[in-house]
Amino acid sequence: MKHLIAPSVLSADFANLQRDIELINSSDADWFHVDIMDGVFVPNISFGFPVMEAIRKYATKPLDVHLMIINPDEYIERFVKAGAYMVTVHYEACTHLHKTIQTIKNAGAKACVALNPHTPVELLTDILGDLDMVLIMSVNPGFGGQHFIPHTLDKIRRLKAMSVKLNPDLLIEVDGGISLLNTADLLEAGADVLVAGSAIFSTASPAKTITAMKDVNVIKQHTI
Numbered sequence: 001m002k003h004l005i006a007p008s009v010l011s012a013d014f015a016n017l018q019r020d021i022e023l024i025n026s027s028d029a030d031w032f033h034v035d036i037m038d039g040v041f042v043p044n045i046s047f048g049f050p051v052m053e054a055i056r057k058y059a060t061k062p063l064d065v066h067l068m069i070i071n072p073d074e075y076i077e078r079f080v081k082a083g084a085y086m087v088t089v090h091y092e093a094c095t096h097l098h099k100t101i102q103t104i105k106n107a108g109a110k111a112c113v114a115l116n117p118h119t120p121v122e123l124l125t126d127i128l129g130d131l132d133m134v135l136i137m138s139v140n141p142g143f144g145g146q147h148f149i150p151h152t153l154d155k156i157r158r159l160k161a162m163s164v165k166l167n168p169d170l171l172i173e174v175d176g177g178i179s180l181l182n183t184a185d186l187l188e189a190g191a192d193v194l195v196a197g198s199a200i201f202s203t204a205s206p207a208k209t210i211t212a213m214k215d216v217n218v219i220k221q222h223t224i
């Protein structure tokens with residue numbers, strides 16, 4: 001499968017949100033990555049349902065919704081009704097993870113579990129078969145523009161080996177500090193979906209950056 005690019009709306013210009021959404025619509029990007037932060041699970045607050053609904057109104061690509069919140073079960077149905085295609089909950093925020101995953105699926109969305117940088121992938125062994133995707137955080141969640149944590153590459157390789165045995169259809173998504181400089185390493189390790197915020201929206205041409213991140217030949221030239 002060719003890898004997917006999911007630009008993170010968190011790095012868009014919120015004063016020109018419609019413009020930036022349309023920019024992603026007409027680019028080679030595959031999904032919109034939508035970060036929901038509650039100020040409790042992570043030390044930052046992003047946005048809630050009104051903005052999510054505004055994104056949905058203009059977006060023509062699937063919404064990949066990353067819930068960085070405590071008690072996600074209370075909100076899953078509303079996020080799916082607001083247009084989520086994929087719902088990601090954090091392993092660290094879910095006491096009854098199996099039940100939470102069933103709640104996402106019963107609501108009609110695909111189900112993903114995110115792991116903070118310190119959480120080992122092996123903890124997902126008994127739930128992997130129920131998941132559509134695992135999101136490996138390559139920064140501590142809460143803010144865009146942070147440095148990629150190199151240990152992530154080893155986690156991706158270990159998760160890939162687990163998925164070959166337990167769930168060959170599983171997608172592996174990575175989020176945080178991703179740019180053209182580490183794209184080749186991430187793909188080589190086994191990543192399927194790359195989330196990028198500042199590396200896309202802070203460039204002169206976000207659309208060209210996305211095209212470059214999709215092109216294996218361009219990616220190889222940028223490897224450090």
Ligand SMILES: O=C(CO)[C@H](O)[C@H](O)COP(=O)(O)O
Nearest residue numbers: 141142144145176177197198
């Ligand atoms: O989930 C996130 C932060 O918690 C963001 O999606 C992520 O950090 C993307 O930003 P950048 O590419 O600038 O690191």
